[in-house]
């Protein structure tokens with residue numbers, strides 16, 4: 633006697649895949665709604681996406697950067713009198729006299745390297761520095777921002793440091 637096979641079509645299946653229950657589908661929808669704006673925005677705007685007129689100037693970027701990361705120690709006017717000063721072993725430099733202390737010229741790339749700090753290993757003026765090694769701080773942030781994009785992380789680091797150097801140069805007093 634032949635074995636009778638009963639083939640019942642899988643009910644509720646589309647192409648063999650069971651659709652997610654309503655609750656799961658709703659959850660997925662909510663998750664997408666929350667995540668979509670964050671995913672849709674590229675972390676680094678493409679140059680064409682931002683009208684040139686709306687891009688902050690190098691100087692303006694430097695000022696914002698300075699006020700948010702440097703003024704605590706160096707002071708809003710960059711004269712070395714920030715609120716952190718009493719808690720530091722070394723006096724934060726007066727950054728408006730960099731050129732004066734160097735014979736009247738502002739060594740922009742030397743200052744940029746100094747702010748960066750990654751290339752400085754030997755003990756010396758900045759070897760045992762109290763200043764954070766900004767190159768490392770910015771690199772960590774930049775890596776997080778450029779992950780998955782074609783932008784090299786180092787660009788962001790150099791951009792911020794050069795903007796700072798430009799801003800400091802604009803503050804020099806005779």
Ligand code: HEC
Pocket residue numbers: 697698701702703704705706716720722723724725726727729730733743746747757758760761762763764766796
């Ligand atoms: C935690 C306090 C602190 C912060 C924050 C800080 N600095 Fe400094 N900075 C110092 C101290 C202290 C010195 C003096 C030398 C040393 O200790 O390395 C100094 C020295 C410098 C010098 C050398 C100046 C010279 O004439 O040789 C530059 C340039 C400088 N800082 C820029 C910056 C910039 C730009 C930022 C922000 C991105 C910043 N600093 C944030 C504490 C700080």
